[in-house]
Amino acid sequence: xxxxxxxxxxxxxxxxxxxxxxxxxxxxxxxxxxxxxxxxxxxxxxxxxxxxxxxxxxxxxxxxxxxxxxxxxxxxxxxxxxxxxxxxxxxxxxxxxxxxxxxxxxxxxxxxxxxxxxxxxxxxxxxxxxxxxxxxxxxxxxxxxxxxxxxxxxxxxxxxxxxxxxxxxxxxxxxxxxxxxxxxxxxxxxxxxxxxxxxxxxxxxxxxxxxxxxxxxxxxxxxxxxxxxxxxxxxxxxxxxxxxxxxxxxxxxxxxxxxxxxxxxxxxxxxxxxxxxxxxxxxxxxxxxxxxx
Amino acid sequence: xxxxxxxxxxxxxxxxxxxxxxxxxxxxxxxxxxxxxxxxxxxxxxxxxxxxxxxxxxxxxxxxxxxxxxxxxxxxxxxxxxxxxxxxxxxxxxxxxxxxxxxxxxxxxxxxxxxxxxxxxxxxxxxxxxxxxxxxxxxxxxxxxxxxxxxxxxxxxxxxxxxxxxxxxxxxxxxxxxxxxxxxxxxxxxxxxxxxxxxxxxxxxxxxxxxxxxxxxxxxxxxxxxxxxxxxxxxxxxxxxxxxxxxxxxxxxxxxxxxxxxxxxxxxxxxxxxxxxxxxxxxxxxxxxxxxxx
Numbered sequence: 001x002x003x004x005x006x007x008x009x010x011x012x013x014x015x016x017x018x019x020x021x022x023x024x025x026x027x028x029x030x031x032x033x034x035x036x037x038x039x040x041x042x043x044x045x046x047x048x049x050x051x052x053x054x055x056x057x058x059x060x061x062x063x064x065x066x067x068x069x070x071x072x073x074x075x076x077x078x079x080x081x082x083x084x085x086x087x088x089x090x091x092x093x094x095x096x097x098x099x100x101x102x103x104x105x106x107x108x109x110x111x112x113x114x115x116x117x118x119x120x121x122x123x124x125x126x127x128x129x130x131x132x133x134x135x136x137x138x139x140x141x142x143x144x145x146x147x148x149x150x151x152x153x154x155x156x157x158x159x160x161x162x163x164x165x166x167x168x169x170x171x172x173x174x175x176x177x178x179x180x181x182x183x184x185x186x187x188x189x190x191x192x193x194x195x196x197x198x199x200x201x202x203x204x205x206x207x208x209x210x211x212x213x214x215x216x217x218x219x220x221x222x223x224x225x226x227x228x229x230x231x232x233x234x235x236x237x238x239x240x241x242x243x244x245x246x247x248x249x250x251x252x253x254x255x256x257x258x259x260x261x262x263x264x265x266x267x268x269x270x271x272x273x274x275x276x277x278x279x280x281x282x283x284x285x286x287x288x289x290x291x292x293x
Numbered sequence: 294x295x296x297x298x299x300x301x302x303x304x305x306x307x308x309x310x311x312x313x314x315x316x317x318x319x320x321x322x323x324x325x326x327x328x329x330x331x332x333x334x335x336x337x338x339x340x341x342x343x344x345x346x347x348x349x350x351x352x353x354x355x356x357x358x359x360x361x362x363x364x365x366x367x368x369x370x371x372x373x374x375x376x377x378x379x380x381x382x383x384x385x386x387x388x389x390x391x392x393x394x395x396x397x398x399x400x401x402x403x404x405x406x407x408x409x410x411x412x413x414x415x416x417x418x419x420x421x422x423x424x425x426x427x428x429x430x431x432x433x434x435x436x437x438x439x440x441x442x443x444x445x446x447x448x449x450x451x452x453x454x455x456x457x458x459x460x461x462x463x464x465x466x467x468x469x470x471x472x473x474x475x476x477x478x479x480x481x482x483x484x485x486x487x488x489x490x491x492x493x494x495x496x497x498x499x500x501x502x503x504x505x506x507x508x509x510x511x512x513x514x515x516x517x518x519x520x521x522x523x524x525x526x527x528x529x530x531x532x533x534x535x536x537x538x539x540x541x542x543x544x545x546x547x548x549x550x551x552x553x554x555x556x557x558x559x560x561x562x563x564x565x566x567x568x569x570x571x572x573x574x575x576x577x578x579x580x581x582x583x584x585x586x587x
Contacts, residue, residue: 219404
């Protein structure tokens with residue numbers, strides 16, 4: 001009896017460890033495969049790393065090809081930062097509203113809507129951007145409509161639910177006694193919210209919500225590709241078309257020959273996206289550790 | 294400015310933000326559903342798409358999305374259960390466990406286009422499955438698995454300690470305790486989490502462009518074998534899903550009614566995701582009542 005127990009025990013532990021280890025295997029192979037393809041641009045095709053990261057001319061079909069990916073890198077960062085700048089105040093404001101100002105209908109209406117919107121597929125956001133935001137910009141603001149600004153607006157709406165729901169969690173974790181002590185000392189509601197809730201207690205949580213939103217915006221491919229216009233130039237204004245790393249991969253991966261310098265350059269962009277994922281994770285871990293202190 | 298005025302201004306601003314968000318979000322939903330319902334009818338849902346002229350439907354795409362979801366769940370659920378059980382019950386505090394947790398974090402925050410690139414290289418080229426449902430399902434597994442492992446782990450951890458200890462105290466082995474005591478109690482949480490994750494798989498597009506492909510062969514819906522190329526069930530055929538179809542008709546489609554087709558397809562996609570969400574909430578509440586007799 002005892003031996004049989006021991007045997008099923010070993011079986012259970014072994015098989016579950018196997019399942020968990022698959023996660024490590026997948027992660028390592030993603031890093032290995034993307035890195036080996038992405039680095040071959042520099043080692044096999046002889047493109048210089050400095051040109052790739054800082055060059056502004058993207059013309060891989062020319063002879064010799066120009067592989068300056070800066071317009072794509074800039075585009076990715078600009079849409080991400082732009083979306084975060086818009087989504088952060090809106091999302092955090094909505095979170096404060098839901099927790100502190102109107103918990104009643106805030107939680108009954110705002111919260112379910114926000115949760116449903118987290119799940120809406122990003123293509124749908126892109127499509128609505130294409131059929132509402134792009135014509136609106138073209139007719140009322142100027143330019144083609146396909147622009148950096150359109151990309152920023154689409155991403156803002158897309159990451160708003162993520163930022164809002166994570167901020168709500170952070171604000172909810174603030175202990176009640178802190179708020180009540182502040183109110184009892186005669187502080188107004190806004191003083192309490194600003195000094196106690198935002199600046200003291202939930203700042204790390206709110207930062208984390210913004211970083212998560214930025215990570216999502218940086219990696220989004222189709223929604224941005226549909227509205228940003230896809231020109232490989234560094235945009236001079238918000239109304240000019242631009243391009244991002246993700247949309248360059250989306251558009252060209254299928255049309256280039258595997259193994260060519262052009263194709264490998266796209267994999268290098270994939271590698272950049274992978275590296276940025278690690279940067280975002282490190283940021284989140286750093287902010288999280290600050291929050292525990 | 295005196296604090297009372299600041300307080301009033303701040304309250305006003307917060308109300309405006311809340312109102313703005315509610316109207317943007319409701320406007321978005323209303324826009325998608327209103328435009329979609331003008332296109333959706335039985336013919337649209339069942340007939341195949343057109344390549345050059347107007348009037349095409351989304352029948353095969355809808356089927357592909359559902360079939361891909363089922364295949365992905367068949368691969369993910371056993372692996373997710375195993376991984377979740379290990380992390381909740383067995384995992385010691387060591388380097389391996391740290392590596393597993395880091396992997397979960399990395400995989401769940403990878404951009405989906407990167408997962409698509411990985412799938413293109415490994416499943417499509419190295420494994421030689423080509424643009425196929427199987428390649429697509431494996432790519433979706435890559436980012437569904439970490440979600441599911443988290444769901445299983447959290448559900449198992451929320452089982453009351455006493456139940457586990459009572460079982461162990463009766464001399465029942467740890468593995469049997471997990472299977473007969475912990476899993477049944479954790480099941481509602483696991484099912485709710487799985488349904489929510491399914492909604493995400495259903496709407497995924499970027500990871501599928503280069504794995505499940507951007508085309509669908511003419512399907513013969515009376516042929517249900519797993520091997521013929523026109524069979525809907527054949528896992529080795531290319532399969533364009535609903536989400537990919539929306540992207541394709543908008544960016545490289547030639548049909549004149551691209552806008553209307555995308556309207557209808559978006560509405561169906563959103564309705565399905567809404568259905569998954571509402572169903573998960575309802576199911577969680579229902580099974581909680583059944584189990585707790587409250």
